[in-house]
Amino acid sequence: MKAPLYERLGGFDRISKIVNDLVDLHIANPLINARFANSDAAALKQKATAFFCAGIGGTETYTGKDMVSAHKGMNISEQEFIAVIDDALAALDKNGVGAEERMEVLAILYSMKSQVTRL
């Protein structure tokens, strides 16, 4: 049986590095950075890391909002959603994540589209 995605991605240290890179890419991405103008980047990195770890087999606890509550009222577009996914793929590539794990993360992120967009 395959190890959980959490372990194949290298556990907390490597995942938090990937998520930190992801948030930095969002802040540099002109398609979406206005959305994060008032964000506390360190707090967002911590929450997003816990969210992702908890969802893929880690023992971390996520205490933030569910995805619908977190994005309600923002009317996030499909273009913005794809920009976030592109940043995620770039962060995975930057950290040398393998092709199989990359596709698994892409599928997980895409599956949340209806909980994030047009709310």
Ligand code: HEM
């Ligand atoms: C699958 C895609 C996404 C995931 C997994 C995700 C995940 C999260 C998480 C875990 C939080 C923290 C919730 C909390 O504060 O309790 C959050 C907040 C937020 N997300 Fe997303 N998100 C996604 C897509 C997007 C998109 C496409 C945008 C718009 C470009 C966006 C904009 C935001 C903003 C503005 C916040 C609030 C940041 C803050 O409190 O400073 N998200 N998201």
